[in-house]
Amino acid sequence: MTTLIYDIGTLVNVRQAHTLLYGKNLALLPCIHNAFLIVEDGRITDYGRMEDLFFPVTDFTFHYSAEGRCILPSYCDSHTHLVFAGSREDEFVDKIKGLSYSEIAAKGGGILNSARKLQETSEEFLYQQSYKRLQEIIRTGTGAVEIKSGYGLTVEDELKMLKVIRRLKESSPIPVRSTFLGAHALPEKYKDNREGYIQLIIEEMLPRVSKEGLADYIDVFCEKGFYTPEETKKICRAGKEFGLKPKIHANQLYASGGVQAGVELNAVSVDHLESMDDDAIVSLAHSNTIGTLLPTAAFFLRMPYQPARKLIDSNCAIALASDFNPGSSPSGNMNFVVAISCIQMRMLPEEAINASTLNGAYAMELQDEVGSISKGKRANLVMTVPVPSIQYLPYSFGSNLIEKVMVNGEFI
Ligand SMILES: N=CN[C@@H](CCC(=O)O)C(=O)O
Numbered sequence: 001m002t003t004l005i006y007d008i009g010t011l012v013n014v015r016q017a018h019t020l021l022y023g024k025n026l027a028l029l030p031c032i033h034n035a036f037l038i039v040e041d042g043r044i045t046d047y048g049r050m051e052d053l054f055f056p057v058t059d060f061t062f063h064y065s066a067e068g069r070c071i072l073p074s075y076c077d078s079h080t081h082l083v084f085a086g087s088r089e090d091e092f093v094d095k096i097k098g099l100s101y102s103e104i105a106a107k108g109g110g111i112l113n114s115a116r117k118l119q120e121t122s123e124e125f126l127y128q129q130s131y132k133r134l135q136e137i138i139r140t141g142t143g144a145v146e147i148k149s150g151y152g153l154t155v156e157d158e159l160k161m162l163k164v165i166r167r168l169k170e171s172s173p174i175p176v177r178s179t180f181l182g183a184h185a186l187p188e189k190y191k192d193n194r195e196g197y198i199q200l201i202i203e204e205m206l207p208r209v210s211k212e213g214l215a216d217y218i219d220v221f222c223e224k225g226f227y228t229p230e231e232t233k234k235i236c237r238a239g240k241e242f243g244l245k246p247k248i249h250a251n252q253l254y255a256s257g258g259v260q261a262g263v264e265l266n267a268v269s270v271d272h273l274e275s276m277d278d279d280a281i282v283s284l285a286h287s288n289t290i291g292t293l294l295p296t297a298a299f300f301l302r303m304p305y306q307p308a309r310k311l312i313d314s315n316c317a318i319a320l321a322s323d324f325n326p327g328s329s330p331s332g333n334m335n336f337v338v339a340i341s342c343i344q345m346r347m348l349p350e351e352a353i354n355a356s357t358l359n360g361a362y363a364m365e366l367q368d369e370v371g372s373i374s375k376g377k378r379a380n381l382v383m384t385v386p387v388p389s390i391q392y393l394p395y396s397f398g399s400n401l402i403e404k405v406m407v408n409g410e411f412i
């Protein structure tokens with residue numbers, strides 16, 4: 001089945017060969033104006049300028065005129081917790097009344113609140129709720145996603161979450177990557193026995209996760225009041241023994257050494273980065289580890305935004321992700337992530353698009369499948385409504401500017 005899309009106003013992020021984009025290269029966004037795109041059996045097979053399209057449009061099984069609209073690769077959302085049970089709007093109201101994220105966590109809210117809800121929820125119901133969220137983010141333009149466990153916090157409940165992620169992988173039309181986050185918080189039962197819970201993760205959870213092939217990555221919430229850099233390294237090294245590469249939560253609330261721990265572990269990514277000191281920036285800049293910024297978490301928690309400009313100007317490799325979760329970012333809408341990155345973190349629109357597509361794909365090791373308009377990659381694309389320019393997308397935040405979404409070569 002061959003599909004031609006012609007009269008594309010701007011075909012965005014077109015690259016045959018590519019590498020992870022560091023520093024100033026993040027601003028280089030290759031585009032073709034007045035373009036065509038050919039898709040065969042779900043994959044991109046050709047593209048170019050309209051004047052170089054030598055076949056009549058009627059030669060193609062399906063042919064659509066984009067009538068000047070833009071086409072971009074779908075978003076690659078490399079950090080979510082979209083498998084969760086219920087919502088936490090009561091905490092949202094507590095935050096409005098002035099309680100901090102740490103204060104809410106200390107009074108049994110936060111991650112432990114979601115863990116209690118999840119433990120009481122059946123695998124089937126958890127799957128149904130999560131499947132709806134997955135469908136919703138696909139409709140808003142996400143074409144590949146990473147999903148974490150971490151609201152189970154017991155052997156059986158962590159496995160339950162990971163099995164739900166596996167079912168999503170099987171039923172999802174877009175690629176899904178799975179991350180084991182047993183070390184997301186310290187369960188109540190272990191509050192005086194940290195060592196005991198870490199032992200449970202390493203000796204009981206990890207072997208089962210590995211035996212059942214349930215995860216691609218290992219994550220730890222490396223933060224004051226959660227897990228120390230030393231504990232993070234211990235857990236991630238154990239994960240590596242089982243073939244799981246680290247992608248960790250670092251420097252969200254404090255500059256607590258998480259970035260340096262991630263770099264030392266050769267993590268695929270260190271994520272959050274609201275609280276960066278010079279040491280952490282230098283460490284990240286001299287590494288192959290991607291810094292994944294989650295600006296909607298900073299927005300929702302009213303925290304300082306990630307120092308995106310400083311990170312890019314220091315030559316770090318930056319990705320953007322939604323952090324979709326019930327506590328600190330109850331939205332998986334990557335259009336808003338891109339807009340807020342430009343508005344509040346002073347990223348250029350070109351940088352934000354690259355960081356949420358190609359670099360996001362690298363942050364899930366899916367760069368050969370998705371993240372750019374390249375021959376051989378999946379045709380996971382978004383078509384905008386008529387817009388005057390690419391810069392208009394983050395500028396006109398809040399409007400739905402996506403007219404159509406293509407997944408595996410089909411408009412959904
Ligand atoms: N920071 C740690 N984990 C999530 C928040 C989880 C929650 O509050 O439920 C995050 O990435 O923001």
Ligand SMILES: [Zn+2]
Pocket residue numbers: 079080081249323325
């Ligand atoms: Zn997170």
